[in-house]
Amino acid sequence: MSNSYIPYSAIIDDITVETEDASLKTFKLVIENEEERMAWRHNPGQFAMISVPGKGESPIGIASSPTEAGSVLFTIFKIGSVTTALHEMEKGERVGLRGPMGNGFPVDTAFKGKNIVIIGGGYAFTTLRATIAYLLANRQDYGHITVIYGSRSPGMLLYRSELEQWAKRGDISMNVTVDRQAPGWEGLVGFVPTITEKVAPSPENAVAMVCGPPIMIKFTMPPLEKIGWKDEQMYFSLENRMKCGLGVCGHCTCGPLYVCKDGPVLTRTQLKGLPVEF
Amino acid sequence: MNNVNDIITQELRAFASSLLESGEVSAFLGFAHGSLPMTTRPFVAKTPEDAQKLVWNSFCVLNLANYLPALLKSIEPPRGPKDPPPEGPLPKAGVIATGCWSRNIVVQTQENQVDRSRLVIAGVSSRGMVDRKKVLKALDGKEITKIEEKDHDLIVEADGAIKELNRWSVTRDNCQSCVHSSAVVFDHWIGPKLDDRQAPNRFKQIEDIEKMTADERWAWFSKEIETCIRCYACRNACPLCYCETCFVDDSNPQWVGKSIEKADAAIFHLLRAFHCAGRCTDCGACESACPMGIRMRLLTKKLEKDVFELFGDEAGMDASKPLTMTTYKLEDPQGFIFEPKHGQKKE
Amino acid sequence: MKTIFLNEKELLALLASWCETFDVYAPNDGKGEDAACSVIGWGKIASKEEFYGVLPDKIAKGVHKTSIKPFFFPQPETLVTFTSDNKPCAPLANTVGQKRLILGVRPCDARSVMLNAMPYRDDPYYQANQNKTVLVGVGCNEKAITCFCEKTGGSPLGTDGLDILITTLGTGFALEALTNQGDELLGSQGAALDEALLAEFTKRRESFAADAQKANSTPSLKGKDLMSLYQSKIWQDLSQSCINCGACTFLCPTCYCFDIQDEAIRKDKGSSNACACGTGGCACDAPSVRRIRYWDSCMFPLFTKHASGHNPRGTKEHRVRNRFMHKLKYFPDRFGALSCVGCGRCIRECPVNIDIREVMTTLLAVD
Numbered sequence: 004m005s006n007s008y009i010p011y012s013a014i015i016d017d018i019t020v021e022t023e024d025a026s027l028k029t030f031k032l033v034i035e036n037e038e039e040r041m042a043w044r045h046n047p048g049q050f051a052m053i054s055v056p057g058k059g060e061s062p063i064g065i066a067s068s069p070t071e072a073g074s075v076l077f078t079i080f081k082i083g084s085v086t087t088a089l090h091e092m093e094k095g096e097r098v099g100l101r102g103p104m105g106n107g108f109p110v111d112t113a114f115k116g117k118n119i120v121i122i123g124g125g126y127a128f129t130t131l132r133a134t135i136a137y138l139l140a141n142r143q144d145y146g147h148i149t150v151i152y153g154s155r156s157p158g159m160l161l162y163r164s165e166l167e168q169w170a171k172r173g174d175i176s177m178n179v180t181v182d183r184q185a186p187g188w189e190g191l192v193g194f195v196p197t198i199t200e201k202v203a204p205s206p207e208n209a210v211a212m213v214c215g216p217p218i219m220i221k222f223t224m225p226p227l228e229k230i231g232w233k234d235e236q237m238y239f240s241l242e243n244r245m246k247c248g249l250g251v252c253g254h255c256t257c258g259p260l261y262v263c264k265d266g267p268v269l270t271r272t273q274l275k276g277l278p279v280e281f
Numbered sequence: 282m283n284n285v286n287d288i289i290t291q292e293l294r295a296f297a298s299s300l301l302e303s304g305e306v307s308a309f310l311g312f313a314h315g316s317l318p319m320t321t322r323p324f325v326a327k328t329p330e331d332a333q334k335l336v337w338n339s340f341c342v343l344n345l346a347n348y349l350p351a352l353l354k355s356i357e358p359p360r361g362p363k364d365p366p367p368e369g370p371l372p373k374a375g376v377i378a379t380g381c382w383s384r385n386i387v388v389q390t391q392e393n394q395v396d397r398s399r400l401v402i403a404g405v406s407s408r409g410m411v412d413r414k415k416v417l418k419a420l421d422g423k424e425i426t427k428i429e430e431k432d433h434d435l436i437v438e439a440d441g442a443i444k445e446l447n448r449w450s451v452t453r454d455n456c457q458s459c460v461h462s463s464a465v466v467f468d469h470w471i472g473p474k475l476d477d478r479q480a481p482n483r484f485k486q487i488e489d490i491e492k493m494t495a496d497e498r499w500a501w502f503s504k505e506i507e508t509c510i511r512c513y514a515c516r517n518a519c520p521l522c523y524c525e526t527c528f529v530d531d532s533n534p535q536w537v538g539k540s541i542e543k544a545d546a547a548i549f550h551l552l553r554a555f556h557c558a559g560r561c562t563d564c565g566a567c568e569s570a571c572p573m574g575i576r577m578r579l580l581t582k583k584l585e586k587d588v589f590e591l592f593g594d595e596a597g598m599d600a601s602k603p604l605t606m607t608t609y610k611l612e613d614p615q616g617f618i619f620e621p622k623h624g625q626k627k628e
Numbered sequence: 629m630k631t632i633f634l635n636e637k638e639l640l641a642l643l644a645s646w647c648e649t650f651d652v653y654a655p656n657d658g659k660g661e662d663a664a665c666s667v668i669g670w671g672k673i674a675s676k677e678e679f680y681g682v683l684p685d686k687i688a689k690g691v692h693k694t695s696i697k698p699f700f701f702p703q704p705e706t707l708v709t710f711t712s713d714n715k716p717c718a719p720l721a722n723t724v725g726q727k728r729l730i731l732g733v734r735p736c737d738a739r740s741v742m743l744n745a746m747p748y749r750d751d752p753y754y755q756a757n758q759n760k761t762v763l764v765g766v767g768c769n770e771k772a773i774t775c776f777c778e779k780t781g782g783s784p785l786g787t788d789g790l791d792i793l794i795t796t797l798g799t800g801f802a803l804e805a806l807t808n809q810g811d812e813l814l815g816s817q818g819a820a821l822d823e824a825l826l827a828e829f830t831k832r833r834e835s836f837a838a839d840a841q842k843a844n845s846t847p848s849l850k851g852k853d854l855m856s857l858y859q860s861k862i863w864q865d866l867s868q869s870c871i872n873c874g875a876c877t878f879l880c881p882t883c884y885c886f887d888i889q890d891e892a893i894r895k896d897k898g899s900s901n902a903c904a905c906g907t908g909g910c911a912c913d914a915p916s917v918r919r920i921r922y923w924d925s926c927m928f929p930l931f932t933k934h935a936s937g938h939n940p941r942g943t944k945e946h947r948v949r950n951r952f953m954h955k956l957k958y959f960p961d962r963f964g965a966l967s968c969v970g971c972g973r974c975i976r977e978c979p980v981n982i983d984i985r986e987v988m989t990t991l992l993a994v995d
Contacts, residue, residue: 006752008707008919010716056710056917059890083935084533097714244934246888251747253885253926256950257940259854259958278858280932280940280950315981317773322981323869343979347871424689424772440689508668510694510703512925514873514979530930532889539889539922540704541668572875572977573668573693 007249010054010099011039016074018094023158027126028090029066029078032100044103045069047110047134048212048240048268051102052248053077053089061085062245062263065103066129068136075100078129078161104248105267108134108212108238110141118146120204122223124153124195124215128161130240131214135169142174149204153180153195153219157188178202195219200226212238224271234271241267241281257281284432289337289405289472293377296403296469297332300375306401307356309375310345311335318428319413323348337377337472338430339411339448342569345376346385346520350394373399377471379407381455381564383464384597385520388560391597391604394523397466404467406475409449409456410565411435414574416451420444455565455578458483465598484586486579502547508573509546511539515577516553518570521560528552554580559588559605560596629811632818633825635800636683642803642817643679643731650729650762653699654682655692667702669694670730682732682766684796690772691734691971695881699730700741700757704922707753707888709915717915729762736777736969738765738789740881746963747884762809767795774972776985782969783840785833795832798825848992850960857957858949862990867948869980874925876974876982877951882967885931887924890917926950952987 017031032053034040045051045065054060061083067076081090092098108114108130119138123131131152138145150169154160160179170177180191180198191198195215203226204211211232213220220239227237243255243262250264258278260266297309313324313334321340325348326332356372378386383402389395416425416437423439430436435446449457456462458480482488490498513529516522528536529549537552538545554577561581568578588594591614594605634642646652656671656678669692673679680686709717741758748754768775768784777783787793791810795802802821805811821829877883893915924931927947933939941947959967968984975983 007750008753010708012715054890054919056714056716056919057890057892060888060919086935099710099714099716242934243940244932246886247921249750251751251884252887252921253924253954254887254931256926256954256958258858258953259961276855278855280946316983316986317975317981320981325868343871422688426773510668510874510878511923512874512878513928514871514875517871517873518979526930530928535889538891539887540920541922542704570871570873570875570979572879572979 007101008247010052010060010101011036013075013098013100015092015094015096015098018092021078021161023156025090026081027078027161028081029076029161030089030098031074031076032098033074034100035097040073043075045075046103046107047137048107048130049103049105050130050248050267051075051077051100051104052245053079053085054099054101055085055088055092056099058085058088060099060101060246061089062104062248064130064133064240066132068133068140070137070140076133078126078132080126101248104263106265108268110134110137114210115144116146116208118205118207118209119148120209120211121148121150121152122195122199122211122213122215123151124219125155125159126161127214127216127240127242128152128154131212132162132165134212135175139169139172139175146208148175149178149202150175151178151180151195151198151202151204153182153193153198153215155182157181157185157190176202194222196222196226199223200229203230206230206232206236210236210238212240214240234275237271238268239271239274241269243267243281284430285408285472286338286430290335292471293337293403293405294332294335296471297326297335297375298329300401301326301332302329305373306375307372308352309335310348310352311377312337312341312343312345315340318425319411319416325352335377337405339408339435339452340413342410342412342453342566343518344382344385344520344564344566345378346382346389346395347518347566349374349376349386349389349400349520350523353395353399371396371399373401375401375403377403377405378464378467379405380459380461380463380465380477381407381562381597382520383466384461384562384595385564387466387597387600388562388604389520390600392560397600401469402464402467403469403471404464405471406463406473407456407459408475409452409459409462410569411448411451412453412569415453416446419446419451453565453569454486454576455563455568455582458486458582459563461562461595461598466600484582487583487586490579490583503543505576505579506546506550507543509541509550509575510573511541511546511549512572514570514572515567515575518566519557520564520566521557522553550575550577550580553577554584557581558584559592559594561585562597629805629807630814631802631804631821631826631829632814633797633800633802633821634818638818639683639794639801639803640676640679642814643682644676646729646813647674649727651726652729652731654678654731655687667694667696667698670696670699673731679731684766684769684794684801687732687766689768689770690775691736691973692732693973694879695737695740695971695973696730696733696763697740697744697881697884699728699761700744700754701884701886701923702757704920705753706918706920708919709893710890710917710919712916727760727762729764731764731766733763733765733790734768734971735765735784735786735788735790735793736775736782736971737881738763739777739782739786739969740789740971742789743882743963743965743967743969744884746965762791762813763789764810765790765793767793769796772972774975775970776972777970778836778840778843779845779985779988780966780968780970781840781844781846783836785836786840795829797821797829802829845988845992846960846966849956849966849988852957852991852994854953854957854961857991857994858953860991860994862987862994863945863949866952866982866987866990867943867945870927870944870948870982871980872927872929872944872947873979874923874927875977875979877925877927878923879973879977880968881971881973882955882969883923883925885924885926886921888919888921890919892916893918926954948982952984952991955984956988956991 012035013032019029021027245255246252250261255262257280300306309326312321420439427438955967
């Protein structure tokens with residue numbers, strides 16, 4: 004029997020400070036053992052447990068696409084004891100990595116041949132970056148791709164250089180917005196729901212991934228519903244407290260579901276049949 | 282003839298019922314029958330009909346003060362977290378209180394956990410609550426299927442046999458050493474008012490432990506807590522434990538390990554006890570709630586004794602006085618600071 | 629599989645013979661020590677007198693104070709150890725220690741081991757603990773007032789999870805082998821049941837099984853709509869007296885939720901100093917950190933609290949509901965059986981007398 008509690012040893016290969024307040028950093032992890040590194044497979048939308056021995060483990064969404072082989076990216080917000088310890092670590096240090104976990108977005112099944120709408124706010128954008136990178140690497144498999152991404156201020160946007168590169172491509176429609184006008188900012192201004200209403204992505208042959216703070220999700224629903232989006236076309240990613248990541252320990256349950264295993268990606272149809280425990 | 286419990290039960294129901302009827306209180310907190318012999322259930326009556334479910338007997342072992350902060354909050358008109366409190370007086374709750382519970386209400390008012398003006402306290406004299414573990418022991422661990430309570434005796438049915446026990450002989454240790462059995466604050470009296478008992482050896486259990494050497498004491502303590510499962514029933518049954526995040530649950534920083542290994546369980550019990558110094562009324566709820574029969578009350582009793590002997594204070598006797606551990610007097614004894622062996626057996 | 633008949637003397641001799649190949653455990657009052665874990669309420673036994681106490685006709689009616697859960701789900705259990713340069717110890721061999729045999733197990737407790745094995749089917753630690761343990765059960769002739777196994781799909785003579793079941797029969801005892809291992813342990817002892825005894829034995833079993841089937845509330849609960857139960861008005865009243873302690877969950881044989889935490893290894897922690905792999909000679913010879921799992925309870929507010937402060941089950945009503953819904957609805961919908969074996973420990977020890985039987989009755993009445 005394999006033991007899913009034993010983490011891979013991974014080395015921090017690179018650290019990028021993402022935001023002006025340095026509360027978000029992207030860690031590039033390389034699994035030490037070559038065999039394990041080659042065997043690693045994940046879907047966009049999955050997550051992994053990152054551990055700092057002595058501090059504990061934390062579930063973190065995977066920010067890199069499976070097409071970016073050889074390493075795994077994690078953009079980590081400094082909030083608890085594990086993430087604070089991670090933020091204090093340096094390139095070359097060793098961490099534990101367990102995963103990948105959860106279901107991820109159905110990019111190879113339900114999403115194939117569809118128009119894709121990606122709506123993200125704040126630091127929930129990390130697994131959406133993984134998804135965008137994957138979609139662009141397999142561009143021929145999908146229809147229109149529309150991205151709506153908002154953050155508090157320009158300095159709080161993740162992946163700035165990539166956002167700029169994507170905006171220059173002709174095959175993806177980028178709508179990057181900030182909450183308030185800021186010096187030097189030439190892009191969109193306004194909250195994600197407002198921009199969603201303006202962009203009004205068509206629900207025809209389309210799916211949407213909506214990831215962000217609960218309040219953003221709440222207000223993004225009405226404009227989508229208004230133009231005919233159905234519950235089964237909308238995908239969310241839940242972020243409950245998780246410990247084992249294997250559907251056993253009970254912390255992440257949302258009614259009968261184990262978010263870590265049955266999720267974290269759920270359609271709005273699924274969510275509506277569940278107790279509101281997220 | 283009605284026994285004392287029946288009289289108290291009847292008066293209690295009538296009083297609670299009248300308060301609920303008149304709208305003076307929105308809720309009345311007492312006990313209802315449990316589903317097993319020797320159990321009761323803390324119960325909130327919201328209507329005069331509900332009040333008929335209230336009971337009084339020797340198995341009301343939990344401390345009702347424990348529920349008051351949440352109960353008072355629950356009967357306030359609903360409002361958002363940022364909304365200001367409504368104008369005018371907030372709804373009141375009624376509660377039945379013995380000596381120790383009423384003293385805990387005093388401590389709660391001193392610590393700003395409850396607003397005394399929102400309580401209607403039905404004072405009662407406790408005749409001592411029964412320790413069901415003692416009853417089980419007296420019946421050699423046989424399963425008790427029925428128990429009938431008379432004023433001075435318990436008629437116990439266990440595995441078909443019937444045994445009569447003297448009630449006082451199976452009351453809880455804290456009740457047997459209690460010197461304040463009647464409510465110290467109240468708005469209405471229920472049942473006969475008894476004189477405070479003169480417990481002759483109030484701190485006998487503690488004196489026996491103090492006579493031990495440090496090694497013996499450690500052995501006693503280790504044995505006492507060895508079956509702790511860290512369920513925190515003792516902490517959660519305690520009206521003094523209301524911290525938003527308890528030190529045992531805190532993970533950043535983590536003060537104490539989470540397992541049932543000896544060091545972790547010991548730190549939990551010792552720190553919990555110290556948090557109760559000068560505040561504990563020896564109500565015994567912790568011991569009564571413990572599913573494993575651990576006598577953690579002896580730790581808080583020792584602190585009660587120290588506070589009494591060093592500072593002459595007893596918790597919850599006077600709402601106008603500050604809590605012992607939040608104040609000082611110039612003449613307070615301070616020998617223990619300089620004499621590390623204070624309290625140990627003289628060699 | 630055979631069923632044999634033994635008199636008291638023969639049974640005592642057989643029990644004593646098992647001590648040669650197993651660490652034998654039975655209910656006791658203290659804290660038994662084990663190489664891998666310490667189990668409150670169950671201790672290693674060796675002497676004849678102790679065996680005498682666990683004979684089916686001597687053992688106290690109903691369940692023992694604590695369940696056998698810690699043999700399979702130790703509190704705590706080391707999952708991984710790390711060296712000072714953060715290398716995890718990779719191999720798993722959590723099979724250290726001799727094989728053990730637990731005596732005096734009630735059918736409900738044995739059934740809990742089988743039920744917990746469902747969520748733990750891919751858990752190498754639980755599986756290893758199960759593989760090294762033999763369960764010898766004692767059938768119940770009498771029920772305690774808190775017993776309700778038949779309502780949960782069990783039976784006083786249930787055999788789920790057991791290797792051998794001992795029951796009183798006539799002037800002696802029937803020993804029923806239920807697994808190959810149980811069959812082997814009975815060896816060539818005793819005689820087969822004679823016709824009269826066999827008839828009595830079969831009749832009793834069938835009558836218990838019929839009663840149990842009638843009383844089993846699992847199918848009705850599975851037939852209920854999940855959201856109707858969830859939205860029922862009962863939860864508020866039910867949770868009113870709850871003090872949110874973990875007495876019910878920790879005494880419950882089928883509560884299996886846990887937390888994981890890292891601890892610096894302290895020198896005074898005795899045997900738990902050892903590396904998780906137990907092989908010695910690995911990279912973890914001098915581990916500095918151990919990652920443990922320990923019991924956690926959905927009754928505790930922190931169980932679901934996010935680092936941000938948001939809590940999906942922020943009130944005790946949420947938490948009480950979750951505990952009962954998990955046992956009586958979520959688990960059965962997923963695994964087919966209730967996550968409750970009717971041992972009644974939670975009823976017996978709940979400080980505020982919350983009675984799961986009343987909860988079941990109320991839920992069964994929900995439309």
